[in-house]
Amino acid sequence: xxxxxxxxxxxxxxxxxxxxxxxxxxxxxxxxxxxxxxxxxxxxxxxxxxxxxxxxxxxxxxxxxxxxxxxxxxxxxxxxxxxxxxxxxxxxxxxxxxxxxxxxxxxxxxxxxxxxxxxxxxxxxxxxxxxxxxxxxxxxxxxx
Amino acid sequence: xxxxxxxxxxxxxxxxxxxxxxxxxxxxxxxxxxxxxxxxxxxxxxxxxxxxxxxxxxxxxxxxxxxxxxxxxxxxxxxxxxxxxxxxxxxxxxxxxxxxxxxxxx
Numbered sequence: 001x002x003x004x005x006x007x008x009x010x011x012x013x014x015x016x017x018x019x020x021x022x023x024x025x026x027x028x029x030x031x032x033x034x035x036x037x038x039x040x041x042x043x044x045x046x047x048x049x050x051x052x053x054x055x056x057x058x059x060x061x062x063x064x065x066x067x068x069x070x071x072x073x074x075x076x077x078x079x080x081x082x083x084x085x086x087x088x089x090x091x092x093x094x095x096x097x098x099x100x101x102x103x104x105x106x107x108x109x110x111x112x113x114x115x116x117x118x119x120x121x122x123x124x125x126x127x128x129x130x131x132x133x134x135x136x137x138x139x140x141x142x143x144x
Numbered sequence: 145x146x147x148x149x150x151x152x153x154x155x156x157x158x159x160x161x162x163x164x165x166x167x168x169x170x171x172x173x174x175x176x177x178x179x180x181x182x183x184x185x186x187x188x189x190x191x192x193x194x195x196x197x198x199x200x201x202x203x204x205x206x207x208x209x210x211x212x213x214x215x216x217x218x219x220x221x222x223x224x225x226x227x228x229x230x231x232x233x234x235x236x237x238x239x240x241x242x243x244x245x246x247x248x249x250x
Contacts (some may be wrong), residue, residue: 005239060222065205068235071221117220124218127241131216134248138210 006061013116014054020112021046045093049086053109056082083109148174148181155181159197163228165190165207177230200247202226203237210247 025046029036059078066074086109090096096105146157163175167187174183185193191207202208214229216236224236236244 065203065235065237068219068221068223071223075221120222121218121220124222124224127245128216128218128224130250131241131245131248134250135210135213135215138248 006058010054010057013057014050016116016119017053017112018047018050020115021050021108024108024111045095049089052085052089053082056085079110079113082113146174146183146185148183150179150181157181157183159194160211162194162197162199162209163212163230163232164202164209164234165194165199167205175232198247200240200243202240202244203235206234208234208236210244216244 056078059081060071060074062071062074083106087096087102087105090105091102096102146159146162148155148157157174157176161176163177165183165187166173166175172183172185172187172190174181183190187205187207191199191201194207194209198210199207200210208226212228212230214227216224216226219225219235223238224241226234226236228234
């Protein structure tokens with residue numbers, strides 16, 4: 001894959017992760033702490049976390065062909081790396097201070113990760129449907 | 145027409161019978177409906193040769209014949225798998241999906 005395409009993908013992932021975290025935190029705060037306002041430092045922190053998360057996606061780009069199984073192993077390692085990095089960073093800057101907070105944070109990361117994967121898979125499914133329709137038409141043309 | 149080698153026997157292979165080409169350990173193989181032959185050409189040479197024969201680069205190591213694809217589906221790893229009309233499955237790298245779409249006029 002071209003470097004420009006990798007950069008484009010990382011920027012897209014960064015925006016999706018950032019937007020998902022903001023939406024989830026907004027809903028959770030609305031329910032549990034509606035009086036608390038977002039400060040600038042919180043936004044920058046979330047932005048930093050999102051960028052870090054998106055950058056780990058580089059490990060999914062292999063210069064050589066890898067098997068389906070190897071790719072799935074990479075995805076699992078990527079997810080675990082993301083969990084470790086973000087929880088370590090959150091505890092370093094004091095966002096989480098207890099085991100229960102760390103577990104809740106890990107769950108939030110898992111939800112965002114699942115959303116990103118699901119959105120990507122849904123987009124691919126639509127693309128595959130489009131290709132399959134065209135393939136059918138091309139085959140009919142060849143037979144006709 | 146291509147010349148392919150299978151068990152020291154040389155055969156002529158029509159390009160329209162080719163399902164896909166694959167490079168493995170420096171050797172290039174041509175897959176037809178139920179046979180595999182080794183060919184002397186490099187993958188990039190075959191890509192050039194088959195450009196007008198409905199073939200496209202599907203990954204770094206394969207060239208696929210569009211007319212032999214039954215359907216395409218995404219995989220959980222973010223890549224696509226092509227089901228060929230002989231039942232074989234071939235991986236299409238994400239980066240080459242736009243090439244397939246372009247060849248199909250999408």
